[in-house]
Amino acid sequence: MKFSRVLVTGGAGFIGSHIVDALIARGLEVGVLDDFATGEESNLPMDSSLLRLHRGDIRDETFVKQAVKGYDAIIHEAALVSVTRSIEDPVRTNAVNVGGTLNLLSAANDAKVESFVYASSSSVYGESETLPKVETMSTSPISPYAVSKLSAENYCRVFASVYGLRTVCLRYFNVYGPRQKHGPYSGVIPTFVNRVMHDEAPVIFGDGEQTRDFTYVADAVSANLLSLERDPRPGEVFNVAGGAQVSLNLLAASIERIMGKPLLGTKHAPPREGEIRHSLADISKARVLLGYSPRFSLEDGLREVIGGSFTRAAD
Numbered sequence: 591m592k593f594s595r596v597l598v599t600g601g602a603g604f605i606g607s608h609i610v611d612a613l614i615a616r617g618l619e620v621g622v623l624d625d626f627a628t629g630e631e632s633n634l635p636m637d638s639s640l641l642r643l644h645r646g647d648i649r650d651e652t653f654v655k656q657a658v659k660g661y662d663a664i665i666h667e668a669a670l671v672s673v674t675r676s677i678e679d680p681v682r683t684n685a686v687n688v689g690g691t692l693n694l695l696s697a698a699n700d701a702k703v704e705s706f707v708y709a710s711s712s713s714v715y716g717e718s719e720t721l722p723k724v725e726t727m728s729t730s731p732i733s734p735y736a737v738s739k740l741s742a743e744n745y746c747r748v749f750a751s752v753y754g755l756r757t758v759c760l761r762y763f764n765v766y767g768p769r770q771k772h773g774p775y776s777g778v779i780p781t782f783v784n785r786v787m788h789d790e791a792p793v794i795f796g797d798g799e800q801t802r803d804f805t806y807v808a809d810a811v812s813a814n815l816l817s818l819e820r821d822p823r824p825g826e827v828f829n830v831a832g833g834a835q836v837s838l839n840l841l842a843a844s845i846e847r848i849m850g851k852p853l854l855g856t857k858h859a860p861p862r863e864g865e866i867r868h869s870l871a872d873i874s875k876a877r878v879l880l881g882y883s884p885r886f887s888l889e890d891g892l893r894e895v896i897g898g899s900f901t902r903a904a905d
Contacts, residue, residue: 592818592819593618593662593663593704593705593818594618594619594662595618595619595620595621595660595661595662595663596613596618596619596620596621596661596662596663596664596665596818597620597621597622597623597644597657597658597661597663597664597665598610598613598620598621598622598623598664598665598667599623599624599648599664599665599666599667599668599694600623600624600629600666600667600668600669600709601620601621601622601623601624601629601634601667602622602624602626602629602630602631602633602634603624603628603629603630603633603667603668604633604765604767604769604770604771604807605667605709605762605765605807605810605811606622606624606629606665606667606668607629607630607633607634607769608767608768608769608807608808608810608811609665609667609811609814609815610622610634610635610641611635612811612815613815614635614638614640614641617640618640619640619642620640620641620642621641621642621643621644621657621661622634622641622642622643622644623644623646623648623654623657623668624643624644624645624668625645625646625647625648626645628771630769633769644657647690648668648686648690648691648693648694649685649686649689649690649693650693651693651696651697654690654693654694654697655693655697655700655701657697658694658697658698658701658703659701660701661701661703662703662704662705663703663704663705663706663707663818664694664698664703664705664706664707665707665709665814665818666691666694666706666707666708666709667709668686668690669686669687669690669709669739670682670683670686670687670735670738671735671775672735672775673713673733673735673736673862673864673865674774674775674862674864675735675775676733676734676735676736676738676864677733677734677735677863677864680734683734683735683738684734684737684738684741686738687735687738687739687741687742688738688741688742688745691708691742691745691746692742692745694706695745695746695749695755695757698755699749699753699755703755704756705756705757705758705817705818706746706749706755706756706757706758707757707758707760707814707817707818708742708743708746708757708758708759708760709760709762710739710740710742710743710759710760710761710762710827711735711736711739711761711762712761712762712763712764712803712829712831712869712871713731713732713733713735713736713739713866714729714731714736714739714740714743714761715727715729715730715866715869716729716730716731716732716736716866717730717732717866717867718730719868721835721868721869721870722803722870722871722872723829723869723870723871723872724829724872724875725761725827725828725829725872725875732864732866733863733864733865734864735864736864743759743827746758746759746825747759747825747827750824750825751824751825754824755824756824757824757825758817758822758824758826758827758828759825759826759827759828760810760813760814760817760827760828760830761827761828761829761830761871762805762810762830762831763802763803763804763805763829763830763831763832763869763871764777764778764802764803764804764805764831764869765777765804765805765806765807765810765830766779766780766804766805766806766807766891766895767806767807767808767891767894767895768807768894768895768898769807770807770895772784778802778838778841779804779841779845779892779895780895781793782841782842782845783845783849783895783896786845786846786849786851786854787849789851789854790854791854791855791856791857792842792845792846792854792856792857793856793857793858793859794838794839794842794856794857794858794859795858795859795860795861795862795865796838796858796859796860796861796862797858798837798838798839798842798856798858799837799838799839800837800838800865800866800867800868801835801836801837801838801867801868801869801870802835802836802838802841802869803831803832803833803834803835803836803869803870803871804831804832804834804836804841804888804891805830805831805832805884806832806884806885806886806888806890806891806894808885808886809830809832809882809884809885809886810830812882812885813828813830813876813880813882816880816881816882817880820879820880820881822879822880826879828875828876828879828880828882829871829872829873829875829876830871830873830876830882831870831871831873831884832871832884832886832887832888832891833870833871833873833884834870834887834888835868835869835870836888839856841888842856844888844889844892845892845896848889848892848893848896849896
């Protein structure tokens, strides 16, 4: 790792905190910029001498300019996530995901930050019938959340071409793992696990034959570290995924089997607005240019999540 000081925005959150752990394990000084609206101090190694906290909002331009000073690289994970929430509140989604990212890019450029890694989303592809999704495909967002992610991507690309800031955009495909919260805007896996744990059938919006490409959080962390270690051209975009397609019906059945409750079955509700039907990533570009190779199968990842869930329930 050629960088010694890295700032992780949203570093107290689900993915960000795992990135923080990995950077500190490598002996790097790590800053965490977080407003703790959804992040948790308990996700962080608060006793580490390598950790520094910056409490504040990425929408605050003055705060952001101060926070980024002295860092070699930025990994930008802070965002207002969830398609559903973006439909409910598109203005706030845009302010955080687009305006906040622009604040960070501008501050990073002024502070001469060497590398900026941005957490984008597979949602930017929209409802394309072509599978797998390849980075060269045209984008067609179908939700305010997806629009915000693509807009921030475009800002990253422009800052690379106009200002020479070395930016990398990682399009995450359905990341899951320990520390992912269960709640009204959470991902499908913690939602299913929580219901099965309480002997309730998972609720699937639609017929359940919609498919996703799930990415275990440790593999997403690996992609971020590789983006700092390797030297892709500024402005590059990469798919980050597990590289396998699974239906939500099969996902629910797998979770029930692993948790020893295979007879619960599923319940179905009307499809949700703004959600795509099928998703599968082509990860060959990340393999070649970053050396990215997912290590966790969905089965392995689910066992990690479920084991951790049972431990938390017992606590």
